[in-house]
Amino acid sequence: MIENEQVAQDASQKQYVLDVLYFHGVELSQQGRVAEALSFYSHALESAADEPALAYLLGRQAQAFNSLGCLDEALECAQRALRLDPSQITAQCPVAYVLLLKGRFEECIEFCDHALAYHPERAELLHNRTAALGGLRRIEEALATSNRILCVNPNDVRALRNSAVMLDRLGRYAESVDYYRRAASLDSSEPWLLGLLLNAQLRLFDWNGLDSLVSHIEHALLEGKPVVEPFLFLPVCHDPQQQLDAARIYAAEIGLTARDRQDFQPTGELRDRIRVGYFSSDFRTHPVMDLLAEVFELHDRARFEIHAFSSLDDPHDPAQERARAAFDHFHNVEKMLPGDVVALARRVNLDIAVDLNGHTQGAQPVALATRLAPVQIAYLGYPGSSGADFIDYIIADPVVIPPETRRFYSEKSLCLPGSFQPNDRKRQRAGLPKARADYGLPEHGFVFCCFNAPGKLQPALFDRWIRILKAVDDSVLWVYCSSEDSARDNLRREAMIRGLDPVRIIFAERLPLQQHLARHRCADLFLDTFPFNAGATASYALWCGLPVLTVSGHAFASRYGASLLTAVGLPELISPNLDAYEAMAIELGRSPHNLDVFKRKLDVAREQSVLFDTPRYVRNLETAYETVWQRYCDGLSPDHIEIEAEQIF
Structure with missing residues (x-):
């Protein structure tokens, strides 16, 4: 009898220790002290006796690893948990999230469907399924999945936002505005939501409440909140300092996910040919390609080796066909994770990475934040500062960035003579119009x-x-x-x-x-x-x-x-x-x-x-590339540079 009481007492004490460790871990997680929480979860696992408790704690550990960006560790913990308890929701959600972040969209959808058989209306699983379907451009299915959440909880802000995004992609703009407004009325602090609402309203000439919305965004920016993506702010912002603030906040959020940054060390050696990589989602029928096509074709191959890194693959598009023919190497990186893009860029040993997207759709900010090349340049696609410490230069001209405004740019200004904008002389001439x-x-x-x-x-x-x-x-x-x-x-x-x-x-x-x-x-x-x-x-x-x-x-x-x-x-x-x-x-x-x-x-x-005058423009651009590369090889930090026209002639 005494022995049984001792066993019960020991079990009670063990459960008490387990509960203390677990709840302390949860409290630390809620405070954002995730690394410390992991330690408590590990100690709790040592005290857990039965498989359901072990599975639950492993799932919690997986969630913590996810929060730290340790995806492989999260996946390993979650899979261990599911071997013990296939229905364990604390493990199912991390698996779905990791598969989503790794771009394994088909696997993510399949896993979510399996998990939803246990938890049919679990919002987190449905959110991940929505995002995976969106990643595969299965927009109607993504919208239907997001709306499943709203059938259960009409006030789920994330679902309202996701449904609005999908309606947007389907061209159902008025409906998307309604969803954005509903979401904003429930929680205007949801990251980037007000910027999406602003963009949706402007596109529809829907100016109802616009002044109040812009004012709200400006106040949130003053507080350093992630409220508007920089590109969406440009139509209503006159102030370059506000634009820089918005860009810095956005870049900082992106930078949090670039955990394996590796800087390059100058070698002091110049190659026979400088290796330049252009990164874009717009090597297709798009204004950026229309402006740049002839520039790619005219690059001096005796001095430059030119690479394209295309994050949108459309080989049958005539403009992309022209781009593929124009580059020495055309890399399709559409389905690559940022780490794989970085590995590829380093494998081909780029000297200069040129970002043609900036803060526009299809960009590769995480890869750029990790560092693709020793010198990184913002060019053409985004008319403003990146706000990022991983972009060294912005290509400009004396009009768009005069010396007195340089303080509003996180990059150093690389000024071309004439205009920073290229053009294509092969562009079709205007034919005869209709009446x-x-x-x-x-x-x-x-x-x-x-x-x-x-x-x-x-x-x-x-x-x-x-x-x-x-x-x-x-x-x-x-x-x-x-x-x-x-x-x-x-x-x-x-x-x-x-x-x-x-x-x-x-x-x-x-x-x-x-x-x-x-x-x-x-x-x-x-x-x-x-x-x-x-x-x-x-x-x-x-x-x-x-x-x-x-x-x-x-x-x-x-x-x-x-x-x-x-x-x-x-x-x-x-x-x-x-x-x-x-x-x-x-x-x-x-x-x-x-x-x-x-x-x-x-x-x-x-x-x-x-x-x-595209040939003259290309000579100026190439002089700019040579100048910044020489500066890097000399061990000098980036600085404002003006390319003088007389250097060319």
Whole structure:
């Protein structure tokens, strides 16, 4: 009897120790002290006697390893747990998460389906299944999976956000805005959510509550919160310091996942050929490829070995076919994990990594944060600072980043003469347009146009456009909008609110590039957006002989138009502020013959300006690469560099 009591007492004491160790571990995990929690879980495992308890604790250990980014250790612990108890949810969720992070999407979906047989409505499993389906571009299935969570819990913020993203990808934009709004009303602190809502509203010309939303985002940025992805902030942000703050917060979040950073040591030796790797998801029919295609083709192969690292594989796309032919080596890295991309870049022994995505869709920030090459450069795809300590230089020109604004960039400025933007002389010339009526335009009257993405327009600028139209009799505004009818209805309603007959707003559909270039001839003046100027869109207009009127601000994105107009020899179309922009648009609309001198200049510029002189541009770019590589080999830190045109001639 006494012996039985002792056994019970020992068991009770052991259970007490187990409970103390476990609950202390949980408490430490909740405080973010995950490494310390692991120690307590390990001690608890030593006290666990039965298989269910062991399985549960191993699952907890797996969750902690996941939090630390130790995916292999997490997977090992979780699989040990599931061998003891196949239904153990603390282990099932880490397995699904690891498979997702490793890009093993098919396995993740299969595992989630197996686990859901035990726990049919477990939200965490459904979240991972949603993400895996999204990774495979099975968007309808992903949406259905996310909505399964909402059927059980309509207030699950993560599910609302995920459903909104999937609706977005399906082109159901108005529905996506509703989901984002519902999520934000429940928890506006959900990372990046308000930025996604902002982007969704702007794309639909849905300006309801926009001022309050922007104000909320700005306050969150001041507090260092992950509230808006940098690219989505550009259409509403005039302040380069705010843009830098947003980029730094985003880069810091990315940097937390780059745990195996390995810096390079200068060798002091120059190779016969510098190895340059271009990293992008846009080696396809895309404005970035349209601008850069001839640059890749013209690189001097006696001095440079050129690699492409493509994170979007589309071998039947004509632009990608051209890219594959242009590079010495074309690497398809679409299905690679960041670590594998890094390993490949180091295996080919890159000297310079050139990031063409920046903070845009399809980027490889984790790979870049780990370090792909000794010198890393941001170029073209994102008009602003990366905010990252792993990007050494940003390619610019004296207009987009004048010396007095360099403090707003985490990178050192690598300034090219002329314009930082390349162009492709092989681009199709604008053919003959259809009649105005075929585009829905009136036969007579002045046509103001803007073919920028709808998301670049905000109410303050639209106010100006309305005043311009009212001041120029019989004028119309021709704007690009290929989304659903709700966007068009919204803009028409905004016009009516401002006292303009909405019939004077004409919407342009998406067209193949050659047809798009041709229709430029039916417009009289391109009105640029502010504070996020046109980029490739402005180059298309200038290439077609259509004058572009821009406003120059203080940030890269709001000086883009000024850079292009300076390079093409039309600085008189750069307005210092919105008042001057409005006045000049009205003057040109009332006296359209004054545009003739600009159009004649553009006819000459296509053949003679630095903006469209691709061979000269490539020589400047290559000098920039040689300069930064020599500096690295000399053991010098990155610094601001200006490439002078006379070095080339």
